[in-house]
Amino acid sequence: MASQKYSVNQHLIETLMAWVKSGEIAIPEIQRPFVWDATQVRDLLDSLYQGYPVGYIIVWKNPDVQLKDGSLSGGKKILIDGQQRITALSAALVGNEVINKEYRKVRIRIAFNPKEERFEVSNPAIVRDKSWIPDIAPIMQGEIGLLKLVRQYTEANSEMDEDHLERVLTQLIGITKKQIGMIELAAELDIEMVTEIFIRINREGVTLSQADFAMSKIAANEIYGGNLLRKAIDYFCHLAVAPEFYFFIKENDPEFTATDFFKKMEWLRNENEDLYDPTYSDMLRVAFVAHFARGKLGDLVGLLSGRDFVTRTYKDEIAEQSFARLKDGVMAFMKENHFKRFLMILKSAGFVDSSQLQNRQGPLNFAYALYLKLRRDDYPADKIEHYVRRWFVLSILTGRYSGPLETLFEKDIRSIDQGDFGAFLVNIEAAELSDTFWNVGLVQAMNTSSSNHPAYKAFLAAQVKNNHRGFLSRNITVRSMLEHRGDVHHIFPKNYLQREFGLKRSEYNQIANYVYTQQEINIAVSNQAPGQYLAKVIEQCATNQPVYGGIVDLDDLKYNFEENAVPIALLDNPELSYGQFLTERRRLIAHQLQSYYFSL
Incomplete structure (x- = not known):
């Protein structure tokens, strides 16, 4: 009989907000930018006010981890679906700022008209109109009592019946007592199972990649600096495309600008090269391959959770070591000298324009991981350039990474990790670049x-x-x-x-x-x-x-x-x-x- 893979429960909105505030549910600051527009926040509040269902959120419980003293540390719940709804609620009901698509902190104020029982996005005209409550957050947070609010509103709107107003405002405040369904996935599930469950129960058919799960795991761990590591990955990838974003970080995130991560990426503010603009998935994959000699991001999720793949238990020291190694990998990825020398190698092979590299992320990522690994293994600079050039072009010509990417990465990096790369390359060339390949297959x-x-x-x-x-x-x-x-x-x-x-x-x-x-x-x-x-x-x-x-x-x-x-x-x-x-x-x-x- 199959074990229960998840539980389904209803929770009060005020309970969810409390869990978010305490960190019981991990919603990293920039897990994903808030992509809803303000009218969607308004519509969510209206649905709750009217008593309509607003769907389920999905969380994946981190496993309980064995600490060095033998005790167990309870795992947080990581939000893997429903971030936009939870963020919208925390913005409208609690008054929290959100990070928008431009990575700017903004405040979304939702107004309420008791006469019409209607929500609207606050604007200057609404603020001047006495029939509107321009921001419901102070009311929802109990900063103003119901009786005082009724008195103030009726003084400004004498035609409003006090009893009716009280009932309307009570219904408004009662939004926090409404329930939202939460599907909690079991901690012991592996990432493939979590992915499958997510696809099956997500009503919009949205899929999350294993990199998404890995990023959620990273951001949820503040003990080993996962929250800052997550920011570093997001910020670097955004800066690589939009160098002007540097000044936003400088002005709005003093905590991050004081870190070594920021110092490692400052060079991007003057960089306009678009030959290789990595996504967070690319960055994670390269760092993981280069510094863990593994190719499957599902294994990274397990390692960051502290998984011992032999005993199938979770240990804090494994999580600590894995975060340290991943941090080293990310720092190596971001280092100006590394990144620019890798681009120089690509250009020396004749790849000088991004149009030549469209849909070549697999070969690009493995080539950069290979470059970083060979540097770590102290290969001479001229050998590294020669090997990376050849491997990249070989990968392109033979379509080496056109199949199941993680399996192919895993196979190659394990083989490379076991001996001299030069000998490995000679064997691959003999097997795949025969005269028949050049004279028949390629033609x-x-x-x-x-x-x-x-x-x-x-x-x-x-x-x-x-x-x-x-x-x-x-x-x-x-x-x-x-x-x-x-x-x-x-x-x-x-x-x-x-x-x-x-x-x-x-x-x-x-x-x-x-x-x-x-x-x-x-x-x-x-x-x-x-x-x-x-x-x-x-x-x-x-x-x-x-x-x-x-x-x-x-x-x-x-x-x-x-x-x-x-x-x-x-x-x-x-x-x-x-x-x-x-x-x-x-x-x-x-x-x-x-x-x-x-x-x-």
Whole structure:
């Protein structure tokens, strides 16, 4: 018989508010910014006033942890669903400030009109209108007695019947006596089970990632500084995208600005690089892989709770050690020298623009974790750069992290942790980068129209690394066009392929038909057949009068074809079919990628 996985109880709102205030229910200050607008807070209060149900909140009880003296410490309840409702109630009924989507502290004041028994978001007009109580929080907190309130209101609104007013205000104050259902998940449940239960009972179908659960666990532990660690992760990720957020932290969070965390991230205030903008999930995963040599965030949740995976008990010393290690991992992640050197490695491999790294978070995260781990293991700097470059490109070309990410991370980091990385890399290359991969597998994989295909993005990186020029360009490089948001164009113009052969989008938008070309060249080429516009390019090499780009030397033109892996046959054979061209260009791109990889 399956054990009970959760309990369901009804609790008074005033009880929940007391638990929040005492910390029995952990709602970290910035567990998530408050995303409701003020009208949603108003509607929640109206539903409670009218006696309508407002749904359940879900908490996950932290396990009781064995302390060093042998005693047990009772675990808090971590709020994993319902934060917006609980935060809304604490804002409207208690008067607490909330952190909004811009990470600014704001006060939400809800007004009440006893005559109309209506709630509204307070505004200057309401404050001036004597028929409104502009802020209900002081009343709900008992700062003004009911009799005094009735007297004051009727003095300002003589037409209001005192008995009716008393009944209305009693109903208003009675909101705190209304009940909200609370589903409490058992402490012994593992994270996979908690995730499954959450999905099944969450009425909105919202899913939480394991990183969400880990962040909740971190923030709920103030003994080992989890609340500040949580802030550090959130703040760093926000600063990486919005450097101006630095001044908000400086002005509004003096407690945090006094920490070493803040000193480690101050450099971001002048940083506008967007090559790698990590989320809190990325940051957690990298720190965990690098400093714990594990890949499954569910294990991190267990370790932060003090789980002994052998005895299946919870021990305080394990929680303490895990928080210390995670803090070290986060600090290493944030360190300016580490972060910038990692970006330098990416750029040295030819990845200079964020467009080359779209949907590459798996390879990016593991590469940064690998960088941090190799540094911790005292590998020479040149070896680290060489290994990280190769591993990152290998991961992209082979789609290494396109499957179940945590399982793959776990497998790789465990293998890497057991011996010399150089020997491990040689074995992986032998197994996955055979001649068959370069000459057959990679060539076949490029039969696609996706401009985000990893082989195409890696090809652009190869062109950047080799300082190659754009197609038919005399001086402008692919790097320059990437950095200045240049355009991808077609060697066989799409309008030409549609007009002459009736090809569909998936056929003319083949990645083997893509090149980076200056816009003015593309405009001049228009929808001409390759044989037509290339004949004029050959002619301009004879006349020294450029029409398409600035190349006026035939040898330089042929070299430009090599730079762009374009078949020379296209110059010599105007009748080369589109199908023959695609086959040959895929082979040339694969060959260039092979040379590029082994040059890293």
